[in-house]
Amino acid sequence: MxxxxxxxxxxxxxxxxxxxxxxxxxxxxxxxxxxxxxxxxxxxxxxxxxxxxxxxxxxxxxxxxxxxxxxxxxxxxxxxxKLGGAATVPSSRQPEAGHASSRAGVVAGRVALVTGGAQGFGEEIVRSLHASGAWVFVADLNIDGATRLTEELGERATPIKVNVADEDSVRAMAEQVVATTGGIDLVVSNAGIARAGSVLSQELSAFQLSTEVNYVAFFLVTKHLGQILRQQHVAAPDWTTDIVQINSKSGLVGSNRNAAYAGSKFGGIGLVQSFALELVDHRVKVNAICPGNFLDGPLWSDPDNGLFVQYLRSGKVPGAKDVDDVRRFYESKVPMGRGTHGADVMRALFYIVEQDYETGQALPVTGGQVMLSS
Known part of the structure; x- marks a missing residue:
């Protein structure tokens, strides 16, 4: 047989x-x-x-x-x-795992994929992974942006056009990964959108779009790329791989007049915990990073449809007369006095990959704006 x-x-x-x-x-x-x-x-x-x-x-x-x-x-x-400088992640059973210096090389030689990787947080994640020695797939609906980024990065960078809310598109992405590198070690589910608005007036289409891109897409990405990780595990039972969802502080606390976004992110935490329980059998760790506001990224600062503009229009910040007022309002809410930077998220990502003994977690990176509570 x-x-x-x-x-x-x-x-x-x-x-x-x-x-x-x-x-x-x-x-x-x-x-x-x-x-x-x-x-x-x-x-x-x-x-x-x-x-x-x-x-x-x-x-x-x-x-x-x-x-x-x-x-x-x-x-x-x-x-x-093997990619130049390929490194293994020390197991918690190895003496070298106790040295923080190992963190700098945890992704060297690994194959990674970042959805929404052509701009914003995604682009910063792509650049950092590539600079750290990983082969990076830049997966984005904006294929022109993804292609420009990979051409700038050069070797070890591959663009993929994907609509993360469409299953056929995600399946094709997974097939392209296998056809290009044979497999993968790190999946960063980063693609997301925000459509602010009052529950009393927001259009159903805007609510559904947030749900599709922020919640359903994480299921699809995990379903199809997780099959690759499972198959690798059959032949490499001791090799640990990672799926990381870039969630949000809005996945930990509610967000006034931004329920579609917060609800989809809360749901994402539930998926992270549930997927972690299932995929641990295949030595796949599933975790989330919950950044604070990336105020300098396009999600916030886009002059036409960024959150500064959306929040100004929706009246979410009382008394705000322009986008600068909205920005100052949100900076004032952070104990450390600034928005989140890409480097803050990358430190968390490297920690998650290096950590051999943690799954199903949601790691806040918020400058103290959102703190863990029991």
């Missing part, structure tokens, strides 16, 4: 086997070259195929190497390589 596999299922198994062999992430890219090693494996289930692939890997195989792998009717020829 032979299990039927697709290339989408096969390549993460091969990548997992290579990761398990060296405890280091690898990249699998399509190759036209003659293979240096050929692996064939059949079995009654996916775990059996994964074990056969792992057993067939030559112990002296050095990377980069051209590999042909076949199983269950699926076949692929790929160039397997």
């Amino acid at each position: 032979t299990v039927e596999l697709t290339q989408f299922e096969l390549l993460p198994l091969l990548r997992g086997a290579l990761i398990a062999r060296d405890n280091t992430p690898v990249v699998l890219q399509p190759s036209q070259a003659e293979p240096t090693v050929t692996i064939s494996a059949d079995g009654a289930d996916v775990a059996e195929v994964a074990a056969a692939v792992a057993a067939a890997l030559p112990t002296d195989l050095s990377l980069p190497a051209t590999i042909k792998v076949t199983a269950g009717g699926a076949a692929a020829v790929v160039e397997a390589s």
